[in-house]
Amino acid sequence: MISAVIDLRTQRLDLGVDEHLVVDAALTCIGRWGLAKTTLDDIAREAGISRATVYRRVPGGKAGLVALVGERETARLIEQVCVAVDEAPDLASAVVGAVTAVSQGLRSNTAFAYLLQHEPHAVLPYLSFDELNPVIGVGRLLGGTHLTRFLSSEAAAEVGEWIVRLVVSFILMPGPADLCNEGDVDHLVRTFLLPGIDGT
Numbered sequence: 381m382i383s384a385v386i387d388l389r390t391q392r393l394d395l396g397v398d399e400h401l402v403v404d405a406a407l408t409c410i411g412r413w414g415l416a417k418t419t420l421d422d423i424a425r426e427a428g429i430s431r432a433t434v435y436r437r438v439p440g441g442k443a444g445l446v447a448l449v450g451e452r453e454t455a456r457l458i459e460q461v462c463v464a465v466d467e468a469p470d471l472a473s474a475v476v477g478a479v480t481a482v483s484q485g486l487r488s489n490t491a492f493a494y495l496l497q498h499e500p501h502a503v504l505p506y507l508s509f510d511e512l513n514p515v516i517g518v519g520r521l522l523g524g525t526h527l528t529r530f531l532s533s534e535a536a537a538e539v540g541e542w543i544v545r546l547v548v549s550f551i552l553m554p555g556p557a558d559l560c561n562e563g564d565v566d567h568l569v570r571t572f573l574l575p576g577i578d579g580t
Contacts, residue, residue: 398437401427406449411490457485471530476565478543483559519544
């Protein structure tokens with residue numbers, strides 16, 4: 381799902397109203413019952429449309445729909461991060477904004493939260509071992525695209541990578557800091573992250 385997001389400046393999932401309706405219904409159902417127990421009939425019922433319409437609007441059955449949900453939510457999360465970074469007046473604020481935006485976005489996503497707690501096998505493979513590389517790649521691209529007004533391209537990409545590593549590490553093993561709290565994130569960023577980045 382992460383690999384579908386290629387250009388962070390222009391990536392938009394060009395979905396129609398029906399597709400967004402189906403994705404929203406899928407998110408609701410997954411947040412309520414999990415991925416394993418959610419059926420296309422459940423999603424169709426939640427969306428107020430027929431199962432046949434779900435198949436017409438989202439090819440590939442349940443697997444195709446789950447992929448579309450992941451792609452849309454990833455694109456939406458990246459957009460929130462880009463807005464936070466682009467509105468920041470300085471590097472520290474940009475990094476704090478990025479970490480806070482992605483953390484708040486993940487926490488508020490009830491489907492992601494349910495899967496992380498009850499079906500971690502559906503989420504954790506994307507956050508560990510070789511599957512983490514595409515996620516890091518997105519972070520490097522995000523940093524290299526949106527932080528270059530503060531840093532060299534390489535340093536900006538490195539900061540993007542460390543943003544990903546910080547958030548993923550707190551997902552896998554929560555610490556005393558709350559990454560949804562700007563004060564906690566500001567302390568982590570200024571104390572531990574930025575001092576180790578060349579060019580800051």
